[in-house]
Amino acid sequence: MAVALAFAGTATAANPPGSADLEAGRTIFETVCAACHGPNGTLPADSPLRATMNPPPADLADPLFNSREPAPDWEMVVRHGGHSMGLSEQMPAQGGALSEADVRNVVAYVKTLADTSDYPPGELNFFLPIRTKKAFPEDEVVWKSRYTDRPGRDEFRNVLEVEKRVGKRGQWLMEVIHADNGVESEITEVEVGYKHVLAWNARKASILSGAVVVAFPTDGSSEALAPYLAWGRQWSDRWITQASARTTVPFDHPDEGQLELTAVAHYKWTPWPRRVFGAMELTATTPFQDDGGDRVKFSAVPQVRIGLTRGGHVALNLGVEVPLSDQPYDYRFHLNLLWDFADGSFFKGW
Template sequence: MKRGDCSCSLGLKPVPDAGSCRVRGWYRARRIMARRRTLLACVAVLLAACTPILFAQALKYPRPPDARKGEVLYKNGCIACHGSTGKGAPQTSTEFELPDSFPDFTRCDQTTAETNAAYKDVVVHGGPARGFAQIMPSFGGLLTSEQIDDLIAYVRSFCPDKRWPRGELNLPRALVTEKAYPEDEVVISTAMKATGAPGITTDVIHEQRFGVHNQIEIDVPINSQDQDHHWNSGLGDITFAVKRVMLSSTRTGSILSLQGGVLAPVGNSKYGFGNGTTTFEPFAAFDQLFPTNTFLQFQLGADLPHRTDIAPQSLFWRSTVGQTFMGKDRLGRMWSPMVEFLADRDLVDGAKTNWDVLPEMQVTISARQHVRFDIGVRTPMTNPAGRDKQVIFYVLWDWADGKLWEGWRK
């Protein structure tokens, strides 16, 4: 059959030497897929390459804060309530009853997770700006922005142990990519299928720090799926994991962690909710913050089932690029648009890499910013067969910052 001289109907294209016709769209789809794959690979390489190039100071100030000047101010304005040691003035000399959340500035475990911006917000606008007690006055009208930076630098010096990773490196949590910073938080994350048979998976995740560098994590997935017009529900495989920060620097804005996890095979594998075998999940997470509040997060890991005859080993690579926007003077509510690029590949012959993109928006919803919401849409970019588009969202509660019902009103 000659090209252009065929009896193929509209939209079909002759296949040379085959004497048959194929949908023209099929060729176009293949070309587009190949182009998308190249594009995604380029973005991933670019993200990785940018990190060292853009290395810069994460906490930039018009001039470096001066803790000695801050000490003078502290002794004049803060000592009456916060005490000369930073632990709080003796109850006998203060008129007010100490709230539970009253800070002891010598407790590195309580203070290092707070960002300078969070402290500054309270000092500039007073306790109620972040849902704290009114007793903490506002100093925005009395002190300049530089003076408040000096004060915070002095307040920081009460924590003697500089190994604690600083809260500045606690970047906004993405929907899928795990971050490097160890957390005290509860996250309820739901993924709903937007195409194919309906289905919902909700992960209840508890994270808790211990020691200077470590965190434990428990993730309990709960599934509900329409399978052949029957709704089946049940637990998925439960993850137990330990994370450890290997290095962190506020000067360069970088943090690197390793995590080792075990997925216990409690999920119902008949319904496809579990692997049916214990799975080991190690990964490395590296996050980079830039002075503009732009950030990158990378995660590289593997899923290694104990019985490879029933579940394949696989590798995953996740990356996130995002930007945080804050209210006036970089204080106040935070909006963080992000895009995740997610890849995984089974370690078997002829396997193809699955690529997904996931644009999303995280926003802090409580005045204290300890409760956050994130929503996004995950779309398969390669191998779409059997992989559905998903709407994913979470509510996150940073419980070290206050009870769930505290800190909402200004």
């Protein structure tokens, strides 16, 4: 654990101080933004203006909302208007009136309107990989579908995952797993768990979380404990890496468990969310007991993320898992459909 914490760095929730001029940002906010967003970031409930705005402006002084929204996304909204990111069309573009420095200054000032010191910043909410666990706490629904091509009998596996943010650093999660092998089609397992952000470093753009998950099979076999660590870091504007380590330990036979290590590198070539982004993921799985043959099972998962909405809160992941060692399948196709419901309805911003 000490090694993992060293990777994440010191826990720092506030965005790192930069070259932004907060006083200049305050002046711009009061002159340009306060009329619609309120002088302190909250438009009063009795404001006549609220009735004319659909939807009403977000509460910038809410620490959860303020922290989970990445500053670069807000800068794009200020420059190009709300419509550009699937938000309110009543939010005008200010790119023609404000310089790049002005945009950075006003967004940096808006970030001070709420005390977000205990909340992980939204800049650390990286792309969802296919196999690697994410560290950032989510409000998401994810449908995961997998087709496995294997000698003798192919298999479909579908997972419905619901993740709900709780508190400042936590997230509850539940997965319902369905399998169809051509002979039997049934729900095979339900998983419930909790994830908590252990540390983050805004200056280094890194984050570390730990989770505890309990799996409940439907066939009467042993329940299993599946804790994991998840880590992520953004190295530059374009490169993001994430990694996770997960063990599965059956309650009745702990010696029959396994360890899974995964890592992924994403190439983020543009800040616009509705684009196609490539990634390469590697996995290694090993049982606690030696079962003969290749004890460690390796695979590679080249994949793409496709942003479906202008703000990227609905996205599609497609990947092909190719075994790099002796495994009982030829290849696997993965399809994940993600909906971040904290950012609005499924049909918003298409």
